[in-house]
Amino acid sequence: MESASFHTEPTVVFDGDNSYPDCERCGRCCRINVLAVLPEEVARMRAYIEEHDIAPRDRGKEVCCFQGDDGRCLVWEARPQICRLHHCRVPRHRVVQLNPQLCIPADPPLIDLHECFLNGDERDPRSGAFA
Numbered sequence: 001m002e003s004a005s006f007h008t009e010p011t012v013v014f015d016g017d018n019s020y021p022d023c024e025r026c027g028r029c030c031r032i033n034v035l036a037v038l039p040e041e042v043a044r045m046r047a048y049i050e051e052h053d054i055a056p057r058d059r060g061k062e063v064c065c066f067q068g069d070d071g072r073c074l075v076w077e078a079r080p081q082i083c084r085l086h087h088c089r090v091p092r093h094r095v096v097q098l099n100p101q102l103c104i105p106a107d108p109p110l111i112d113l114h115e116c117f118l119n120g121d122e123r124d125p126r127s128g129a130f131a
Contacts, residue, residue: 027071
């Protein structure tokens with residue numbers, strides 16, 4: 001008799017803030033710089049960095065400008081939903097499938113965090129502004 005092989009996937013559990021209690025804050029999710037971020041999320045991040053005197057870091061667009069030297073997020077409490085939905089062991093499409101209560105905008109603007117927070121330009125890169 002053949003033995004059955006089962007694919008097990010981690011349990012995806014959100015806390016009240018749309019993030020994972022088991023997140024290790026390792027910084028693996030910070031390896032991209034252009035993200036789908038809503039204008040109100042940009043405003044929340046701006047307010048947070050001003051309130052906490054955080055300076056975005058020029059990393060030459062290699063990683064997020066809010067990744068600290070230790071790999072952790074400098075704006076953890078104010079990070080956008082796209083970051084909150086990242087799970088290192090579960091693909092984002094599966095996270096959304098498992099959590100139908102999530103409200104995902106159909107076509108959110110893409111924001112180049114480097115350009116937005118270091119150079120003050122919030123244009124959507126789909127317009128060719130950052131080509």
